[in-house]
Amino acid sequence: MPARLFLEVVDPWVNWDWLSKHIPLVLDALQQHVALSAIAVIAGLAIALPIGVAAHRWRAVRGPALAAFGILYTIPSIALFAALVPYTGLTFVTAEIGLISYTLLILARNVVVGLEAVPPDVLDAADGMGYRPLARLLRIELPLALPAIIAGVRVATVTTIGLVTITAVIGEGGLGQLILKGLIESFHTPLVVATALSILLALVADLVLAGAQRLAVPWSRGA
Amino acid sequence: MNPTLSSRWLLSTLTALLVAAMACGGTTPGTTTQLPPITIAGFNFPESSILAQVYGQALAHSGITVSYKLNLGTREVLVPAMKSGQVDLYPGYAASDLEFYNNKKGEATGDSAATTAKLNTYLQPLGLIALTPSAAVDQNAFAVTKDFATKNNLTKISDLAPLAGQLVLGAGPECPTRPYCLPGLQSVYGLHFKDFKALDTDGPATRAAFKSGAIQVGLVFSSDGDLNQLGLVVLQDDKHLEAADNVVPILRSAVANDEVKGILNNIDAKLTTADLVTMNQQVSLLHQDADAVATAYLQKHNYFS
Numbered sequence: 017m018p019a020r021l022f023l024e025v026v027d028p029w030v031n032w033d034w035l036s037k038h039i040p041l042v043l044d045a046l047q048q049h050v051a052l053s054a055i056a057v058i059a060g061l062a063i064a065l066p067i068g069v070a071a072h073r074w075r076a077v078r079g080p081a082l083a084a085f086g087i088l089y090t091i092p093s094i095a096l097f098a099a100l101v102p103y104t105g106l107t108f109v110t111a112e113i114g115l116i117s118y119t120l121l122i123l124a125r126n127v128v129v130g131l132e133a134v135p136p137d138v139l140d141a142a143d144g145m146g147y148r149p150l151a152r153l154l155r156i157e158l159p160l161a162l163p164a165i166i167a168g169v170r171v172a173t174v175t176t177i178g179l180v181t182i183t184a185v186i187g188e189g190g191l192g193q194l195i196l197k198g199l200i201e202s203f204h205t206p207l208v209v210a211t212a213l214s215i216l217l218a219l220v221a222d223l224v225l226a227g228a229q230r231l232a233v234p235w236s237r238g239a
Numbered sequence: 240m241n242p243t244l245s246s247r248w249l250l251s252t253l254t255a256l257l258v259a260a261m262a263c264g265g266t267t268p269g270t271t272t273q274l275p276p277i278t279i280a281g282f283n284f285p286e287s288s289i290l291a292q293v294y295g296q297a298l299a300h301s302g303i304t305v306s307y308k309l310n311l312g313t314r315e316v317l318v319p320a321m322k323s324g325q326v327d328l329y330p331g332y333a334a335s336d337l338e339f340y341n342n343k344k345g346e347a348t349g350d351s352a353a354t355t356a357k358l359n360t361y362l363q364p365l366g367l368i369a370l371t372p373s374a375a376v377d378q379n380a381f382a383v384t385k386d387f388a389t390k391n392n393l394t395k396i397s398d399l400a401p402l403a404g405q406l407v408l409g410a411g412p413e414c415p416t417r418p419y420c421l422p423g424l425q426s427v428y429g430l431h432f433k434d435f436k437a438l439d440t441d442g443p444a445t446r447a448a449f450k451s452g453a454i455q456v457g458l459v460f461s462s463d464g465d466l467n468q469l470g471l472v473v474l475q476d477d478k479h480l481e482a483a484d485n486v487v488p489i490l491r492s493a494v495a496n497d498e499v500k501g502i503l504n505n506i507d508a509k510l511t512t513a514d515l516v517t518m519n520q521q522v523s524l525l526h527q528d529a530d531a532v533a534t535a536y537l538q539k540h541n542y543f544s
Contacts, residue, residue: 034526098315105325106280106308106316185283185312196310200284201523 031205038206042194046213049190052180053221055112057173060119065165067120068127069153078128085121093118093182101186111183118179119172126168130161159233166229170222177218181210191217276304277494280317280326283310285522285529286377286462286515290330292533293510294488297502297542309529314339322365324491331489333358333372334482340365349479351376355487362489369489370500373507375515378484379419380461381408382471387455395475396428399456403430409454411440420458423480432456461512464519473512486510509540 035042064085071078096114104110134157142156158165181192189196191210198207277298281291288309295305308326311317318339320326333354334347340361347354351372358369381396388394391402399406414420415435424430438444441459446469448454459466461473488503518536521527537543 031526038528094312098319101316101325102319102323105323106311106320107325184310186316187280187308187311193310196283200310201526203526205526 027202027204029204029208034205035209042209042213045191045194045210046217047190048188049177049180049192049214049217052108052111052115052183052188052190053173053176053217056115056119056176056180057169059112060116060123060172060176061169063116064120064123065127068124069131071124071128072131082121082124082128085124088117089121091117093179094185097183097186106186106188108188110186111180111188114183115176115179119176122172122175123165123168126164126171127161130164130168131157133164134160162233163229166225166232170225170229173221173225174218177214177221181214274301274303274496274498275494276306277328277490277499278306278308278326280311280320280329281307281309282314282317282329283312285464286519287330288529289515289518289522289533289536290486292530293506293536294328294330294503296530296533296537297506298499300537300543301498301502303499321367321489321491324493327494328488328490331369331487332377332484333369333487334378334484336369336487336489337361338482347482349476349481349483351483351485351487354483355485358487363492366492367489368492368495369487370495371504371507372483372485372487373510375462375486375507375510375512376484377460377462377486377512377515378481380459380473380476380481381424381456382449382459382466382473383456384449385470385472388472388474393474395477396424396430396480397477398474399430400428403432406432406455407434407436407453408432408456408458409436409438409445409448410458412437413440414458419481427478427480462515462519464516464521464523466516467520468524486515506542 067077067081071081093114096117097110100110100113104113138156138160139152142152147156180190181195183189184192184196191214194206194210195214198204198210277295279291279295279298281287291307291309295307299305308320311320314336317326317329321329333351337347337354337358338345340358346357355369355372362368383393391398393399408414408421408424410420414437415422417423421432421435424432436448436454438448438454438457441463445454445457445459446465449457449469449471456474457471459471459473466473486507488507490499490503514536518532521532522529
């Protein structure tokens with residue numbers, strides 16, 4: 017057997033030459049990743065907040081709503097995408113429907129938990145001061161529930177940033193596209209760079225939200 | 240009204256509204272020009288991206304607006320998108336696609352033309368069509384080292400007949416029970432190997448066994464990018480044991496006008512398995528971009544002149 021039959025290819029963790037030529041590719045993926053995550057959490061909150069309030073107000077809503085979100089949460093993503101593709105295609109929309117579905121349980125639960133934790137004597141005082149239900153909700157209950165709600169948003173955001181990568185199977189995925197490329201080609205660079213950026217993005221988002229919480233709810237430093 | 244029911248109603252209405260709102264924003268109306276735009280899909284392996292780019296760049300050169308949806312998971316995701324017109328074209332493989340559309344009836348044979356004709360009988364009711372298959376194949380194949388091939392003057396599987404009794408075959412552990420593997424080599428080619436080693440299907444164990452000399456013949460995929468580098472050659476399947484996984488473009492009949500068919504058939508007529516090996520090597524091992532590799536291929540074969 018000749019000595020040089022097999023060429024051993026050494027693949028460094030980061031091939032800087034490849035990276036320097038593919039900065040736009042990486043930035044595009046990062047930008048798509050941020051957009052997919054941000055829209056999922058914002059739209060998820062827009063859905064979860066009213067439903068969470070309803071679930072708090074009417075006990076009968078609470079079980080079914082949380083159960084429905086729980087079921088959505090357990091649907092395997094590949095199955096969800098395969099079911100959606102005939103209707104919404106290989107698009108941003110399909111990716112978002114999946115991602116939003118997965119935020120609902122976390123967000124709605126935290127809205128309910130936050131509202132439940134408002135002390136009854138505070139509510140009595142508000143009623144005594146003549147607050148109508150809607151004003152009481154907006155000016156007393158939601159502000160007091162804010163630490164729990166923001167905590168839910170933080171968990172949902174960090175989870176979503178990790179989950180976005182799975183939407184690569186329908187051609188979206190942000191940094192997931194690069195991770196997939198690295199896996200398919202046994203190529204470390206896109207894998208390492210995309211994974212590092214995804215983790216970094218999650219950390220930055222969490223820090224930003226923690227800062228926002230300090231500004232919005234200065235009275236609760238502990239949450 | 241029962242509050243449980245009303246909450247469910249609220250939920251489903253909200254969901255429906257959301258889906259409707261997003262669907263309105265997301266779809267673009269189709270245009271009715273002479274050359275409709277074409278969206279090309281590809282699977283999540285380098286060869287599929289390369290072929291999608293080769294087809295796409297050739298079509299774009301003729302003035303067709305081309306967009307890409309690459310690295311998609313599986314046919315289970317891709318085919319619904321084809322049926323509903325969200326993608327128009329993908330690089331298929333005659334036998335694998337036939338066995339997907341016929342729900343694994345086992346109708347694929349080693350004859351690429353017959354396999355594609357059969358495939359078209361399943362595609363037609365779906366509004367899809369497979370064009371003329373290329374000579375380029377990505378299928379199970381049996382390889383030997385270049386030195387061994389030269390020494391024993393081997394080019395096709397039937398050349399192994401006088402030697403088989405002294406040779407060891409390596410393949411995945413399922414090989415002794417699969418018609419395309421050990422039983423087929425025995426019944427179709429009359430090859431009775433000295434021994435069989437259960438390794439992996441075209442993975443690192445097979446490569447290591449070639450390297451150490453533990454096997455002389457091994458199962459690989461015919462278009463693997465590392466065959467050249469490993470010093471392996473594929474033996475020609477001269478008796479058509481393997482199902483014909485020839486590259487064949489599958490497209491929606493709605494976009495399959497004569498110009499598009501002409502461009503794609505012209506590419507497939509010239510594409511060879513050796514071209515696939517070379518391009519796969521450039522992407523998988525040298526980490527060049529699939530679009531650049533496709534451009535270089537098309538330039539080299541004068542498609543842009």
